[in-house]
Amino acid sequence: MISIATKIIREYFTGKDSRFIFTKTESPYTSPVAGSNLYLHIPFCNSVCPYCPYNKIKYDKAMVAPYVQAMLNEIELYYALFGRLDISSIYIGGGTPTLLSGELKIILNTIRDKFNVRGDICIETNPAVLDDAIIDNLKACGVSLISVGVQSFQDKFLRLIGRKYRASILDEAVEKVVKANFKSVNLDLMFALPGQNKEDVTYDLRKAIEKGVNQVTMYPLFTFPYSSVGQYLKLKKVRMPNLITRRALYYHLYHYLTQHGFNRVSVWGFKKNEAPRYSSVTRDNYIGLGAGAGSHVPQGFYLNTFSVEEYIKKCLTHRFPTALRMDFTRQMQNYFWLYWRFYDTYIPKQELSRRFTDKDKKINRLFTSLKKLDLLADENGSFTLSKRGAFWLHLLQNYFSLRYVNKVWSAAMKQAYPPKIDL
Ligand code: SF4
Structure with a gap:
């Protein structure tokens, strides 16, 4: 049930040519x-x-x-x-x-x-x-x-x-x-x-x-x-x-x-206070080093082999330990960015309109509905999740996105080089 719902929502927003x-x-x-x-x-x-x-x-x-x-x-x-x-x-x-x-x-x-x-x-x-x-x-x-x-x-x-x-x-x-x-x-x-x-x-x-x-x-x-x-x-x-x-x-x-x-x-x-924020997952582009490390780049996502033995073997013979890649369309990139801004609970309007035009009906509908449901507030220069919004996002993460992690991690832990993981 959740798989079907995820696929429908995903396709609605990112288009039929997006391949997960x-x-x-x-x-x-x-x-x-x-x-x-x-x-x-x-x-x-x-x-x-x-x-x-x-x-x-x-x-x-x-x-x-x-x-x-x-x-x-x-x-x-x-x-x-x-x-x-x-x-x-x-x-x-x-x-x-x-x-x-x-x-x-x-x-x-x-x-x-x-x-x-x-x-x-x-x-x-x-x-x-x-x-x-x-x-x-x-x-x-x-x-x-x-x-x-x-x-x-x-x-x-x-x-x-x-x-x-x-x-x-x-x-x-x-x-x-x-x-x-x-x-x-x-x-x-x-x-x-x-x-x-x-x-x-x-x-x-x-x-x-x-x-x-x-x-x-x-x-x-x-x-x-x-x-x-x-x-x-x-x-x-x-x-x-x-x-x-x-x-x-x-x-x-x-x-x-x-x-x-x-x-x-x-x-x-x-x-609290002015100390810099500690965060692991919300950075925009990163290169992952080590067994099972992921790299996120503008055009997609790459994963090193999860097998520690295989990682060592590859690198010691001066070969990249890369095992998997997922290509992103422009829409997927933009929604990936939006996903992590929702996780931050703060969406800067300027960057939002750079990525999605004002005429993007799906985005407009999404934001209008979230505001009506009192999940999101429209503040100066940004959209901010309400307490309710943060709770529901927490649930959404739990039920939907962790399913992706679960599927990829299970396959990658079973096989050093899985031929394909269809999400
Ligand atoms: S097994 Fe996992 S949770 Fe436990 S110490 Fe290691 S990384 Fe942390």
Whole structure:
């Protein structure tokens, strides 16, 4: 039912000639994009969480050196292809990137050696893998924005989602990061967890705010079929919260954070003061390095092979590890941009009318309906999602777009080079 609805809506907006299909390729995107961002994927984790949708493997010391060398070779390959690119920002994700905190220095120095890095370096971290030495390393590498994946300050929820650390380590870990004076510290927390009520949400938010972080990202527990969380929760005989509970929790956290001086910066992100916003997915163009890393370029989307062994093999023989590509029509590009502006909850009118003409009836109808439904407000120079609008977008993301991620990730994790993935 959802698949059919998605196809109809997709075709209505982007046209019949839009093809949402990934096809096998061994070549990367070949035209340099000025001001690209870089994404580095470090796939190692000490233990594998049952809800986790990302491309990761259990840490294996023997694989670290070849993986790092493979990434250095991939940087060289892009340098040979594009020359000395201007890079607007670097985002390091995983996996648990801090498991390689010593090696990150070598990787980042090589990037600086080959490209002009102009913007911030951001990293996501796991509080169980953060100590003084790692924090010092990150500072020495030039990391400026940091996110700590706390998820919850309560043992009952950490146990429920299969995190392998206790809440008692969190105060010290977060305090150390805050004291280290990064430009911005984000804390990832989860809501809509089975059995969670408003008091639980308040407890976690109060702890986060007391620690003095600049940003809090409260995201819901997603149930990707290929992660084992569905099965895991079933075994534990727990039920996911229904729509009404989910909405009540979202509105609760929304009010709590805005009353405590945080401003909404995305559907799930709330930021305080002038610190730069920490964000992973909303950047316009980026080149992905590492196993399973994606590259988004104006003409489409490219994915490296998800297989860590295959990634190493390809890069060590000086070949690009690219596995899949999806070409975008002009309309698809514009709607992709719009999708992420809805996620930001803020759509600048000037850029909107540059991409869609005033005569675009579909866009006009969409915005008129959203305004009538009180999901969107027309403010000076921009359209802004209301609280209701942000909640419904959160649902839409959960039900529709995560299906895409799920389909692509499941196929790419099964086969190093899937011939085709039809969305
Ligand atoms: S949630 Fe984080 S720590 Fe857990 S397996 Fe996924 S990437 Fe690793």
